[in-house]
Amino acid sequence: MALAAARRLLLHAGSRLGRREAVDGARRFANKRVLVETEGPAGVAVMKLRNPPVNSLSLECLTEFTISLEKLENDKSIRGVILTSECPGIFSAGLDLLEMYGRNPAHYAEYWKNVQELWLRLYTSNMILVSAINGASPAGGCLLALCCDYRVMADNPKYTIGLNESLLGIVAPFWFKDMYVNTIGHREAERALQLGTLFSPAEALKVGVVDEVVPEDQVHSKARSVMTKWLAIPDHSRQLTKNMMRKATADSLIKQREADIQNFTSFISKDSIQKSLHMYLEKLKQKKG
Numbered sequence: 001m002a003l004a005a006a007r008r009l010l011l012h013a014g015s016r017l018g019r020r021e022a023v024d025g026a027r028r029f030a031n032k033r034v035l036v037e038t039e040g041p042a043g044v045a046v047m048k049l050r051n052p053p054v055n056s057l058s059l060e061c062l063t064e065f066t067i068s069l070e071k072l073e074n075d076k077s078i079r080g081v082i083l084t085s086e087c088p089g090i091f092s093a094g095l096d097l098l099e100m101y102g103r104n105p106a107h108y109a110e111y112w113k114n115v116q117e118l119w120l121r122l123y124t125s126n127m128i129l130v131s132a133i134n135g136a137s138p139a140g141g142c143l144l145a146l147c148c149d150y151r152v153m154a155d156n157p158k159y160t161i162g163l164n165e166s167l168l169g170i171v172a173p174f175w176f177k178d179m180y181v182n183t184i185g186h187r188e189a190e191r192a193l194q195l196g197t198l199f200s201p202a203e204a205l206k207v208g209v210v211d212e213v214v215p216e217d218q219v220h221s222k223a224r225s226v227m228t229k230w231l232a233i234p235d236h237s238r239q240l241t242k243n244m245m246r247k248a249t250a251d252s253l254i255k256q257r258e259a260d261i262q263n264f265t266s267f268i269s270k271d272s273i274q275k276s277l278h279m280y281l282e283k284l285k286q287k288k289g
């Protein structure tokens with residue numbers, strides 16, 4: 001209920017959290033955790049995640065992200081979105097571990113429903129989505145990038161990308177797996193999912209997790225030039241083709257959303273899984289000290 005109210009509030013431009021501004025002819029609207037600017041090639045928005053320190057996809061961040069996408073989908077002048085990050089060195093650390101640890105089943109269910117919703121909206125978007133991956137992109141961060149039509153990654157060996165869930169002692173849901181298989185093929189996905197591989201940019205390019213690797217200072221210009229190329233294709237034929245390629249994968253989740261929420265909730269609530277997450281969070285802390 002509270003989230004639905006927040007959603008209504010945010011959808012109103014000019015509300016306290018969601019504001020629309022005119023800056024040098026460019027339009028922008030900003031929530032606390034997502035900034036959207038419509039500069040650059042006509043019909044293109046740049047969406048920047050800004051949920052420091054690591055752009056983890058908290059419930060609030062997911063909600064703001066989904067609402068921003070919804071706004072762009074409803075704006076007929078927007079044909080493409082470049083998805084990137086405002087947090088230095090991090091594209092997104094993926095799902096927020098603190099939303100999946102030490103909470104109650106109702107919270108897990110609510111959280112997962114919002115993860116599904118963002119994924120469905122991104123994966124089935126009619127707009128052209130290009131990701132400018134300017135930092136680390138594990139698990140849910142990789143998922144965001146995989147939803148895009150084209151992925152450009154910064155050539156920095158410190159940045160890695162991949163579905164690393166098995167390293168956390170958790171299992172990537174079937175729709176994460178399906179999208180991985182669609183992108184890199186069954187054999188590579190099978191190996192990478194079991195090992196929880198986090199690929200360097202060069203490896204990610206080789207295996208097909210990303211489409212292009214460029215020097216870090218060229219990620220945005222490259223994403224823009226890729227977008228220009230995709231904008232030259234008539235929308236109706238590109239959209240119908242995208243739908244043809246992605247519909248079966250999206251439908252398999254749509255048909256069993258409730259069951260998938262139940263699965264997630266009972267899996268994540270298990271003592272053994274909570275223990276694994278605890279250990280992983282401790283490891284992240286120790287890495288610092």
Ligand SMILES: CC/C=C/C=C/CC(=O)SCCNC(=O)CCNC(=O)[C@H](O)C(C)(C)COP(=O)(O)OP(=O)(O)OC[C@H]1O[C@@H](n2cnc3c(N)ncnc32)[C@H](O)[C@@H]1OP(=O)(O)O
Pocket residue numbers: 053054056090092093094095096097098136138139140141164165168170171172173264267268281284285287288
């Ligand atoms: C059925 C089950 C389905 C579930 C599917 C889940 C998919 C997921 O997305 S699970 C999340 C997986 N994510 C990760 O494994 C990433 C973990 N994080 C990292 O590897 C690193 O933090 C980093 C992203 C590479 C960034 O490194 P660095 O710049 O050195 O920052 P840190 O000091 O490590 O982190 C700062 C701060 O953020 C906290 N944090 C990191 N990641 C997450 C996260 N995903 N969720 C919540 N919080 C996270 C980290 O613990 C630090 O917190 P402090 O309180 O400052 O210690």
